[in-house]
Structure formats: structure tokens, C-alpha cells
Amino acid sequence: xxxxxxxxxxxxxxxxxxxxxxxxxxxxxxxxxxxxxxxxxxxxxxxxxxxxxxxxxxxxxxxxxxxxxxxxxxxxxxxxxxxxxxxxxxxxxxxxxxxxxxxxxxxxxxxxxxxxxxxxxxxxxxxxxxxxxxxxxxxxxxxxxxxxxxxxxxxxxxxxxxxxxxxxxxxxxxxxxxxxxxxxxxxxxxxxxxxxxxxxxxxxxxxxxxxxxxxxxxxxxxxxxxxxxxxxxxxxxxxxxxxxxxxxxxxxxxxxxxxxxxxxxxxxxxxxxxxxxxxxxxxxxxxxxxxxxxxxxxxxxxxxxxxxxxxxxxxxxxxxxxxxxxxxxxxxxxxxxxxxxxxxxxxxxxxxxxxxxxxxxxxxxxxxxxxxxxxxxxxxxxxxxxxxxxxxxxxxxxxxxxxxxx
Amino acid sequence: xxxxxxxxxxxxxxxxxxxxxxxxxxxxxxxxxxxxxxxxxxxxxxxxxxxxxxxxxxxxxxxxxxxxxxxxxxxxxxxxxxxxxxxxxxxxxxxxxxxxxxxxxxxxxxxxxxxxxxxxxxxxxxxxxxxxxxxxxxxxxxxxxxxxxxxxxxxxxxxxxxxxxxxxxxxxxxxxxxxxxxxxxxxxxxxxxxxxxxxxxxxxxxxxxxxxxxxxxxxxxxxxxxxxxxxxxxxxxxxxxxxxxxxxxxxxxxxxxxxxxxxxxxxxxxx
Numbered sequence: 001x002x003x004x005x006x007x008x009x010x011x012x013x014x015x016x017x018x019x020x021x022x023x024x025x026x027x028x029x030x031x032x033x034x035x036x037x038x039x040x041x042x043x044x045x046x047x048x049x050x051x052x053x054x055x056x057x058x059x060x061x062x063x064x065x066x067x068x069x070x071x072x073x074x075x076x077x078x079x080x081x082x083x084x085x086x087x088x089x090x091x092x093x094x095x096x097x098x099x100x101x102x103x104x105x106x107x108x109x110x111x112x113x114x115x116x117x118x119x120x121x122x123x124x125x126x127x128x129x130x131x132x133x134x135x136x137x138x139x140x141x142x143x144x145x146x147x148x149x150x151x152x153x154x155x156x157x158x159x160x161x162x163x164x165x166x167x168x169x170x171x172x173x174x175x176x177x178x179x180x181x182x183x184x185x186x187x188x189x190x191x192x193x194x195x196x197x198x199x200x201x202x203x204x205x206x207x208x209x210x211x212x213x214x215x216x217x218x219x220x221x222x223x224x225x226x227x228x229x230x231x232x233x234x235x236x237x238x239x240x241x242x243x244x245x246x247x248x249x250x251x252x253x254x255x256x257x258x259x260x261x262x263x264x265x266x267x268x269x270x271x272x273x274x275x276x277x278x279x280x281x282x283x284x285x286x287x288x289x290x291x292x293x294x295x296x297x298x299x300x301x302x303x304x305x306x307x308x309x310x311x312x313x314x315x316x317x318x319x320x321x322x323x324x325x326x327x328x329x330x331x332x333x334x335x336x337x338x339x340x341x342x343x344x345x346x347x348x349x350x351x352x353x354x355x356x357x358x359x360x361x362x363x364x365x366x367x368x369x370x371x372x373x374x375x376x377x378x379x380x381x382x383x384x385x386x387x388x389x390x391x392x393x394x395x396x397x398x399x400x401x402x403x404x405x406x
Numbered sequence: 407x408x409x410x411x412x413x414x415x416x417x418x419x420x421x422x423x424x425x426x427x428x429x430x431x432x433x434x435x436x437x438x439x440x441x442x443x444x445x446x447x448x449x450x451x452x453x454x455x456x457x458x459x460x461x462x463x464x465x466x467x468x469x470x471x472x473x474x475x476x477x478x479x480x481x482x483x484x485x486x487x488x489x490x491x492x493x494x495x496x497x498x499x500x501x502x503x504x505x506x507x508x509x510x511x512x513x514x515x516x517x518x519x520x521x522x523x524x525x526x527x528x529x530x531x532x533x534x535x536x537x538x539x540x541x542x543x544x545x546x547x548x549x550x551x552x553x554x555x556x557x558x559x560x561x562x563x564x565x566x567x568x569x570x571x572x573x574x575x576x577x578x579x580x581x582x583x584x585x586x587x588x589x590x591x592x593x594x595x596x597x598x599x600x601x602x603x604x605x606x607x608x609x610x611x612x613x614x615x616x617x618x619x620x621x622x623x624x625x626x627x628x629x630x631x632x633x634x635x636x637x638x639x640x641x642x643x644x645x646x647x648x649x650x651x652x653x654x655x656x657x658x659x660x661x662x663x664x665x666x667x668x669x670x671x672x673x674x675x676x677x
Contacts, residue, residue, distance in 0.1 A: 164608045166601065166657045201614040202607045331642075335610045355610055356649045398454040400579065400638045402614050 011224050012080045013214040014087040017105050017196075020406055023217045023271040060242060060290035060313055071237055071289055071312055073228030073282055075111060080213075081119035087211065092152070092186070099209045101179050101187040103158075105196045106212050107406040108341065109279025109386040115213070116156045116190045125188070126153040130160035131171060133350060137163065139170035144178060152186045159195030159344040164354045173203045193404035194341040201402070215276020215406075218267035224278060225249060225285070241266055242290060243316040269317050273390060275406065283386035288315040323391040326372050332357045333365040337384060337392050338401050340375065345383035417485055428480050435476035442468045443543070447528065459577050462528035466544035467521055473546070509564065513547040516563035520544065525571050531581060531640055533572035534561060540640075554644060574640070580616065581640040585650035587631040593663040595622060598631065601661060605654045606635040611646040613638045628666025 106112035120127055131143040162172040178184050200206055226249050239249040246262035274281035290313040335355050352359040369375040374388035384392050397403045442465055450461035485491055526532045530541045539553035551559045575581040599620045606618030618635035637646040
């Protein structure tokens with residue numbers, strides 16, 4: 001720890017895309033898994049000083065919606081936007097002719113859109129709307145002609161500017177061509193990481209001026225959650241792990257500099273399983289939260305009532321249900337998942353136009369995936385859920401589908 | 407001494423032979439063979455692309471190892487191991503095999519050589535004398551191929567020894583697919599080539615790690631365009647070619663380019 005006050009520590013780090021680093025690797029997980037197995041063989045699971053004060057027979061309850069929403073982290077997008085602005089400042093103040101645009105690339109659900117829109121808000125930045133599907137398929141250059149020619153503008157979702165079909169790439173190629181012609185002012189272009197991987201293969205080239213938000217490691221993720229969670233009616237939640245009682249989060253002003261090993265083990269697992277993606281981490285966190293009504297326990301196991309606090313129990317990793325792609329999900333289901341990731345979500349009709357499958361087969365696949373909670377319909381578009389994303393990514397990568405590098 | 411008596415002297419007395427141990431060796435070898443032939447391919451099909459091919463390639467090698475090991479262990483318990491006895495036994499076998507089952511043995515030897523040289527292995531798509539299909543298993547005597555219309559074709563290894571074998575993927579997931587299009591010469595070639603390349607790039611089956619190529623050549627009755635691209639998995643080759651063909655034809659039609667064929671060329675008018 002560097003001694004800096006916790007509230008002032010900068011959580012958002014911006015780096016070029018090729019410097020993005022996912023927290024921890026599977027090798028570490030294998031090593032820990034082996035150690036865990038050896039520990040079990042040696043004589044059962046050791047119960048350390050953080051043993052759970054909960055009655056093992058007691059059923060924990062899911063949180064009610066209102067309390068659940070308050071227990072979820074809400075990042076400070078304003079502060080994140082300011083950090084991004086600081087990173088962009090040299091480029092904004094001294095535009096380079098060979099760098100007319102910066103591409104902000106990030107994985108799904110990592111907060112890219114919220115961050116970019118918050119950055120643009122309150123600044124002299126024109127936000128460009130994406131084209132319609134008809135404009136994309138028609139290669140309608142009129143959409144480009146209506147853009148601002150000078151000044152700074154933002155296109156938050158490049159993944160909504162193309163369709164993976166024979167005629168669906170013309171418009172985005174024309175956009176990139178005009179962008180690098182230097183005749184369209186200065187641009188910040190946001191792009192989903194899966195779409196970015198696809199577009200670099202089909203004609204985008206490999207633009208060198210890119211930026212992304214660095215993956216959140218265990219320490220920064222814990223602080224992000226701590227700062228982003230607010231209490232209900234003035235009470236500040238305390239989060240404890242259900243199986244060993246470890247304090248995962250307390251009120252920020254009460255937090256110790258050095259976190260106990262058991263607590264940090266949870267945050268490391270969360271950072272690793274979510275690949276440092278705060279949206280995915282929040283989805284796992286949401287599923288893990290439980291409550292025991294009306295009571296709280298102190299560290300010595302005695303029942304206490306701490307004024308102004310509220311304890312929420314967090315299911316351990318071993319007991320938490322993880323997402324998985326169903327065994328019966330065949331080729332069509334995988335095509336559906338891949339298409340949804342490439343395009344940042346699609347409606348059913350558009351899915352049928354970009355896939356070599358009948359709409360009924362696609363509908364069946366969507367039903368199977370929705371039942372497994374891997375996809376959801378939102379705003380008329382199907383998309384991969386944050387909770388399902390790790391399993392979907394693993395399944396597609398193992399089957400050699402084109403994937404991102406995040 | 408009669409040759410038959412000489413051969414019988416090679417073997418142990420009946421009382422010296424541990425029948426139970428021999429039965430156990432045969433039983434163990436049988437169990438291992440079943441695991442190798444049935445469970446290992448099933449496991450391999452659950453594995454991701456490249457790993458699947460490596461595991462499938464091990465199946466015949468493991469089978470050969472089990473059979474050879476079991477045969478040696480049984481033989482050592484049946485015969486008195488001395489140089490003189492081994493010479494006599496192999497001499498007898500050589501004469502007998504040379505006349506009675508030479509073709510069978512030739513196939514076995516060819517199969518063993520194939521394991522070493524790997525001109526084909528399970529998971530490969532090969533073409534042999536007009537038969538195209540996936541190698542499902544390498545048996546002792548023959549290779550089992552399943553064609554696209556689900557026909558099992560059994561080809562003795564001996565036959566393949568002096569036959570040209572076309573191996574489409576050679577132990578990997580990289581299998582090039584080709585889709586052909588025939589158009590009349592009066593068109594914008596660069597534009598059509600670019601559009602056909604987009605057809606390949608936007609296929610859900612395409613493996614973008616290997617960039618698709620579009621080539622063209624003149625034929626007596628038109629221009630032939632070929633998309634050469636790789637699907638993610640060899641099993642998808644037919645669906646991939648279908649997808650390329652359907653969307654390629656649609657793209658050509660939308661460009662207003664006319665299709666060509668020998669019959670059309672003979673009539674002297676576009677389709």
C-alpha cells in the first residue's frame with residue numbers, strides 16, 4: 001500500500017489495448033486447486049480463525065430487490081470520465097494528423113458506454129448516433145455526410161455500425177476511410193472487444209492509437225465495490241463470507257489498510273473469474289448475496305447489534321452456482337452466442353439474417369440459452385448476460401471461434 | 407525328427423503352462439482394447455479442435471502397443487525362451503504365413519508402417535481412388551472410412567501401400583474448402599472478387615486466422631471464380647461450402663453479373 005488515503009486512490013487506469021492484462025492465470029488456479037485437494041486429503045478442510053458464526057443448518061435468504069440494488073456497486077462514472085480525459089489530454093490539446101481518432105476498446109459489460117457518455121457529458125463533444133440496419137445494408141453514405149466535420153465527436157458503439165453479412169461491411173469501411181482521411185475532425189470511437197477483433201480481420205486494419213480501461217485486479221476491484229455500495233436508510237452494509245465469516249467489505253472509513261488473507265482470496269477469485277471485468281464481477285456478486293434477517297454476529301461469534309450497520313452474507317465460491325453452456329446447445333446455439341457478442345446484441349430478425357439457420361432453429365436456440373440464463377432480451381435485442389459471459393467466452397474459444405484478446 | 411515334433415518341442419509342457427495367468431493377460435488386453443477403441447474416441451470428440459486430432463491419432467498406436475505387449479507376454483508363457491526355439495518358431499510361422507495368410511499379413515505390416523509414417527490417421531479426411539471420407543479408425547488390417555453419405559468403406563492397408571492418398575487436413579483442423587462460381591466474362595472482376603471475399607469473411611463458419619482467398623481463371627465458356635477458405639472444424643466443410651455457394655450466388659445476382667455454363671455458352675446467350 002502506498003499510504004495514499006483510500007478515497008483518493010485512482011481506480012481507473014487507462015492503457016493501450018496491447019497492454020491489457022487479465023488478472024491471474026489458470027496456472028495459479030490449478031496450483032490452488034491442487035493445494036486444496038491435498039489439503040482435503042490431509043485431513044479435511046481446515047477451519048481458521050475466520051470460521052463462520054452462522055448456524056450451518058440455517059437457510060440464507062436472497063436479498064429483496066430494493067436492498068439488493070443498494071448492495072450492488074455503482075461506479076463513479078464522473079470520476080472515471082475525468083481520468084479518461086486526463087489520459088486523452090495530450091492528444092486533445094495537440095491533435096496529430098496521423099492520429100485523427102482514438103479507439104476505446106473494451107470487453108462487454110465493462111462500462112465502456114457509461115464511461116464514454118459520462119466523459120462526453122458537460123464537454124464540447126458531439127455524440128453521433130449509430131446508423132439503422134437499413135442504412136448499414138444499403139451502404140448509405142448519407143449517414144456519414146450528416147456528421148460534424150470539425151471539432152471533437154464521439155461514436156460510442158462501433159459494433160452497431162456493421163452487420164456480419166456480405167453487404168454489411170461497406171458502411172463501416174467507408175467510415176474508417178473517411179476517418180483516416182483527416183476530413184472528419186477528431187474522433188473518439190468506442191468499440192466492443194469482440195467486434196474489434198472481427199473488424200481488424202475484415203478491413204479495419206490495426207489502428208495504433210487505442211485505449212482501454214485496465215482490468216481490475218483484486219485490490220482495485222475491492223475498493224471499487226467499497227466505494228460504490230451505499231447503505232439503506234443510513235445503514236452501511238458489512239459483507240461477510242458465509243462459509244468462513246471473513247469480512248469482505250466494511251464501511252470505507254473503517255477499512256484496514258491490509259486485508260486479511262481469506263478476504264483477499266475471495267477478491268482474487270472474483271477478479272480472476274470475471275477477468276477483471278467489473279460488470280461480470282457485479283453479476284457474480286449479485287448472485288452471491290444473502291441475508292439472515294434481523295441479527296448480526298460479532299467476530300467472537302456473540303450476537304451483537306452494531307448501530308448503523310447491516311450484515312449481508314456472501315456465498316463462497318465453492319457454493320456459488322457458476323454459469324455453463326448446456327451440453328445440448330449445438331452449433332446453432334454457438335453461432336447465436338458468437339453473433340450476439342460480435343454485434344453487441346441483435347434482435348431475432350437480424351439474427352436470422354446473419355446466420356445460416358432457420359428462424360425457428362434460432363428461436364429454439366435462444367430459448368435454450370435463455371433458460372440457462374446465458375442470454376436475455378433487453379430493449380428488443382438479445383444479448384449475452386454478464387453472468388453468462390465467462391462460460392460463453394470459454395466455450396467459444398475452445399471451439400476456435402474468433403474471440404477477443406481481453 | 408519330424409518337423410511337427412520339432413515345433414512341439416518349442417512349447418512348454420502342458421503342466422508348466424500357467425493358463426490362469428495367460429487368461430488374465432488376454433482379459434486385461436481385451437479390456438484395454440475396448441477402452442482404446444470405444445472410450446478414447448468418444449472422449450476425443452468432446453475435446454476442442456486441435457486436441458481432438460492428437461488424441462484420435464493415438465488410438466491405433468495404443469491398440470498396436472497393447473496387442474504386441476499381450477502377444478509377447480503370452481508367448482513367453484507358452485514357449486521355452488531360447489534362441490533355438492525362437493528360430494524354429496519363427497521359421498514355422500514364416501512358412502505358414504507365406505502361403506496361407508500372406509495378404510492378411512501384408513495388410514497388417516502395411517498398417518504398422520502407416521502408424522509410423524502417418525499418411526492418414528483418425529479424424530483425417532482422405533480421398534482414395536475416388537472415395538472421400540473421414541478416417542474413423544485404423545484397424546489391424548484395414549482403415550475404416552465414413553463417406554459424406556454415411557457409407558462405411560473398408561480399405562485394406564495393403565491396397566493403400568501403392569495408391570495415391572489425398573489427405574485434406576493431415577491431422578489438424580485446417581481443411582481448405584473451395585466454392586466455385588461461373589460467370590460470363592463481361593463484368594467488373596475486381597468488384598466481384600472483393601464481394602466474394604466478403605462472402606467468405608462474413609460466413610459464421612470461417613476461420614479468420616487463415617485469410618480467405620479468391621482466385622479467378624478463364625474457362626472456354628466463362629470466368630471461374632474460386633473462394634478458398636477454411637472452416638473452424640473439418641466437420642463443417644459441407645455446411646461451409648453450402649453457405650459460401652448460396653450467399654455467393656446471391657451476391658453475384660445482386661451485382662447484376664450473369665452466370666455462365668457450358669450449355670449457356672453453347673447457345674451463345676447469358677442465363
